[in-house]
Amino acid sequence: MGALxxxxxxxxxxxxxxxxxxxxxxxxxxxxxxxxFCPTHLFLAAAVHVTCxxxxxxxxxxxxxxxxxxxxxLPVVFYQPETGWGFGATALSLFELDHRxxxxxxxxxxxxxxxxxxxxxxxxxxxxxxxxxxxxxLSGEVSYNRFTYNFYGAxxxxxxxxxxxxxxxxPRMRLNYLRKLSAHIYAGARWWxxxxxxxxxxxxxxxxQGTIPGAEGSTTSGPGIVALFDTRDNVYSxxxxxxxxxxxxxxxRVWGSTYWFDRYRFDARxxxxxxxxxxxxxxxxxxxxxxSVPFNLMASIGNSKxxxxxxxxxxxxxxxxxxxxxxxxxxxxxxxAALFLNSASLANNMKHLALNKAHYSGGAGLRxxxxxxxxxxxxLDYAISERPGLFYFVVNEAF
Numbered sequence: 001m002g003a004l005x006x007x008x009x010x011x012x013x014x015x016x017x018x019x020x021x022x023x024x025x026x027x028x029x030x031x032x033x034x035x036x037f038c039p040t041h042l043f044l045a046a047a048v049h050v051t052c053x054x055x056x057x058x059x060x061x062x063x064x065x066x067x068x069x070x071x072x073x074l075p076v077v078f079y080q081p082e083t084g085w086g087f088g089a090t091a092l093s094l095f096e097l098d099h100r101x102x103x104x105x106x107x108x109x110x111x112x113x114x115x116x117x118x119x120x121x122x123x124x125x126x127x128x129x130x131x132x133x134x135x136x137x138l139s140g141e142v143s144y145n146r147f148t149y150n151f152y153g154a155x156x157x158x159x160x161x162x163x164x165x166x167x168x169x170x171p172r173m174r175l176n177y178l179r180k181l182s183a184h185i186y187a188g189a190r191w192w193x194x195x196x197x198x199x200x201x202x203x204x205x206x207x208x209q210g211t212i213p214g215a216e217g218s219t220t221s222g223p224g225i226v227a228l229f230d231t232r233d234n235v236y237s238x239x240x241x242x243x244x245x246x247x248x249x250x251x252x253r254v255w256g257s258t259y260w261f262d263r264y265r266f267d268a269r270x271x272x273x274x275x276x277x278x279x280x281x282x283x284x285x286x287x288x289x290x291x292s293v294p295f296n297l298m299a300s301i302g303n304s305k306x307x308x309x310x311x312x313x314x315x316x317x318x319x320x321x322x323x324x325x326x327x328x329x330x331x332x333x334x335x336x337a338a339l340f341l342n343s344a345s346l347a348n349n350m351k352h353l354a355l356n357k358a359h360y361s362g363g364a365g366l367r368x369x370x371x372x373x374x375x376x377x378x379x380l381d382y383a384i385s386e387r388p389g390l391f392y393f394v395v396n397e398a399f
Contacts, residue, residue, distance in 0.1 A: 069095040070371070076114045088114030088122070092395065094371060097131040104130035105235045106374040110395070120167075121146045137178040137186070144171045146199070154212055154295040154316040155348050166207055167200040168217075168296075178228060186228040192249070193221045193256075196296050214259070214294025221256040224249035224263075232271065236396055237375025239279050243269040251297075261291030269399050277330040283399040287320040288350060301344045301359065304392045305399065308342065309361030309383030311390075317346035321353050324399065328367070336367030336377070340398070361385035365392075 076088035090112040097107055109127040124143040130136070146169040153162055171194070178188035198217045201207040207215040225248050232241035249263040270282045285306065287299035299320035302310030306322060322344040330336040341362040347353045363383030370376045381392040 069093070072370070076112070086114045086116040086120070086122075088112070094374070094376065097129070101131065101133055103133040105134070106371065106376065107131075108376070119146075120148060135180040137188075138176070140173070140175040142173050145169065149313065150311055151205075151207060151295075152311075152314055153206060154298055155318065157206065157212060158315075159206075162206065164202040164205040164207065166198060166202070166205075168196060168198055170194055170196045176226065178226060184229055184231050186226075186230065188226050188228075190224040190226055190247075190249070191222070192224070194297075195219045196294065212295050213292060214296055218294040218296065219256065219258045220251045220294065220297060222249065222251040223255065232269075234375045237369070237377060238269070238271040238281070238397075240271050240273050242271070243267070259292050259294050259297075261289055261293045261297075264288045267399075274327075279328050281326040281328060281397075281399065283322075283324040283326075285320070285322040285324070289318045293318060299346065301346070304379075304381070304394045306342075307344050307359065307361055307385075308340070308363060308381055308392060308398065309385035309387075309390055310359070311387070315344075315346050315359060317348055319347050319350045319353055321345050326398070328397075330367070330369075333372055334369055336369065338365050338367065338381075340364070340381075340383075359385070363389070367397075 070093070072092045072094075074090050074092075076086065076090055090110065092108065092110045094106050094108050097104070105128075107127075107129045109129075110125065112122065112124045114122045122145050124141060124145070126141040126143075127139060129138045146167070148165055148167050151164050151166055153159055173193045174190070175192075176188065176190040178186040180186050196214065196218045198207070198215065201215070206212055210216060227246045229242070229244045232238040232243055245265075245267040247263070247265040247267075249265070250261075251257040251263075252260040264286075265288070266284075266286045268284045272280045272282075274280055289297075289299060295316055296313075298316040298318060300313045300316040301307035301320065301322065302312045302314040306324070322342070324340065324342045326338050326340040328336060328338045339362075341360075343358050343360050345353050345356050345358045347356045361383050362385075363381055365379060365381030368378040368380075370378060377396060379392065379394050379397060381398075382389055383392070384390075
């Protein structure tokens, strides 16, 4: 039986390697795929692959095993008119820093690189490291990207029906450190650095006119302080508990930034178990800025984590209030599903948040759990809003 399972895993690995895509922060709604690379095909291939791996693991005695490690290496293939064909690779490493540490979640480091036939490049290394019984947490991202985005306006300058493209390159470094102070309370600091250089804008467009803050590019750098209250049972796939993060972040010329502004942010999440292997997840998020803010760092909606169904940066402003609700169901050890609804409001002035038009989206998705203990998963979501539906194929839950 063990030999049969090993052969099955080998065959499924080949299927996954020839049909898979990058799994974090490369949202599929940015790409227009030929039929071969349909997100549903990718998800089904991954489901077969992981099912075989988990079946094989049942035959392994891990009582005296060293720290667990797993490496997933996947090729990247995509196509869209703006980029042409894109090729690359992504690798995701899951590991324990100390196998005697029973409280820390699995750490993860991911590397993604892709290059397109029209000269665009994506390279990212996001990471989450936990050690010493989760007393210490270090997370962040180091990346260098050269890409094309849609621009719809920002803040009070948002003409109806305006869509223009711009090309940008931006090296980025984000470091976040938290230290455990008591049973559920953490505090720490962060430093974010980004050099946003505009490479090309549309002739006669809003960005070329220079009326949008940051249209000429920007360098932003500065420290922040973070406070966290966290009673969740699992950081990757929570079934119960409460999470509240409070952040203050400063960017100014003192730290090498070309813009000065302050950011205040809160992120509250509640997870309520309903029936067996079912949970109601609620997220309330606020992002509030003051000062001179470049458009690319304004509060915005539209990505794989916040307000699925909208293009990344579809709406931007200095103040954002958002509500997300998701109902999750798990089937067995490997598969799950979810339904979700989202709403958000943006405004230049905080007191106008309740008066401005709200934006809504909703959808459904499938989950493929890569590791039973940690809850790490692949997520395939389909979301609709005021525009046609968008697919997302990423690692981990939205919140």
